[in-house]
Amino acid sequence: MTLPTTSLDKAKIKFLLLEGIHPSAVEVLRAAGYSQIESLPSALPDEELKRKIADVHFIGIRSRTQLTAEVFAHAHKLVAAGCFCIGTNQVDLAAARERGIAVFNAPYSNTRSVAELVIAEAILLLRGIPAKNAAAHRGGWLKTAENAYEIRGKTLGVVGYGAIGTQLSVLAEALGMHVQFHDIVSKLPLGNARQVGLAELLATSDIVTLHVPETPSTQWMVGAEQIAAMKPGAILINASRGTVVEIDPLAEAVKAGRLLGAAIDVFPVEPRGNKDEFQSPLRGLDNVILTPHIGGSTMEAQANIGLEVAEKLVRYSDTGATTSSVNFPEVSLPSHPGKHRLLHVHHNVPGVLSEINRIFSDNQINISAQYLQTNEKIGYVVIDLDAGSSERALEKLAQVAGTIRTRVLF
């Protein structure tokens, strides 16, 4: 029997991993039989990204690389993108979907690392350690208890009570803190935490910490007005996204002594890589902890993320499974021994499935299994069939009106 030539040989499938993705990802890809893997330590300038993405089937990024509609327009071979992080705001998910490119992320692997960092920063800021440390490095000696506090008994205000916010809530209560949170969704409070409105949270929290995704509703959600509404002497922590907090009014409030301090991990504009200069109005303020977007950067988290996202890419490449994709209908698929598997991504308009089934029945092609899942924009049909008929079926499928992309696996 001659096999159709439409399934890409693994040896030809190319992966491009950017931004220093943990080597655990490469190990997973190699173990799955993929050998064409290029892993680079930082993000690429736009033009180079467009040039390189044109030649690869899978791309792995973290939070720095912007996969815009314009970048995707160059990604003629791209099958899927893996965000080796939680946030997917750096990817135009709709543009990817329109091109039949599935996007995956790691929704949980670095959440504990962020929660631990926030607790550490809260303790350090309440004791004035960043300023005392900076002074000591300059030869100063600030031995004083003034404006130094225990964390026990303080109130933590968590904005965004999701995977990170809830873990933080548990850790904070274990330290004897009171926890209140604000979320747009009604959430089950853990421990003794209570859900409150944003205004109440700002006015009554000793530490306000932000754990929301980047969305239109969170853009600049903490600006001059919200900072002014915070309790005098409070602390602001942002390890969510740089577009959530307006930096200028924050810098003014810290300089004026209205806030005791701040810890900021994410910025409206972040350097592309470690060699580029970091610029911010917060530079030089000793009671502000500035970190280079490392909330999730621990060896444990990065190793786990590498495994998690690489496994999702391998599963999608090998079987077509889209479980936990952030922009595709989710289909969990069994393996397909001895069968060829056709994957068909199409616009979710009436009549596509009946047209597909008509083609199979008119051409007397026997379907051994069929899976369908849709979201509001696209449909994803997976069809297992005998080896001999897949090439003919794929050709016909590609002609169905509304088809975005087809693939065959065997």
Ligand SMILES: NC(=O)C1=CN([C@@H]2O[C@H](COP(=O)(O)OP(=O)(O)OC[C@H]3O[C@@H](n4cnc5c(N)ncnc54)[C@H](O)[C@@H]3O)[C@@H](O)[C@H]2O)C=CC1
């Ligand atoms: N600094 C870093 O290295 C890291 C940053 N992050 C950022 O943290 C964000 C949160 O992560 P998770 O807790 O895992 O996300 P999540 O999706 O589990 O939780 C986010 C919560 O925010 C709530 N929310 C959304 N819009 C809101 C609004 N306007 N007001 C109040 N609440 C709102 C949601 O309902 C949800 O409960 C991520 O989206 C990512 O941007 C995540 C990991 C590492």
Ligand SMILES: O=C(O)CCC(=O)C(=O)O
């Ligand atoms: O580690 C990174 O590069 C990004 C972490 C982050 O912001 C996320 O997981 O959303």
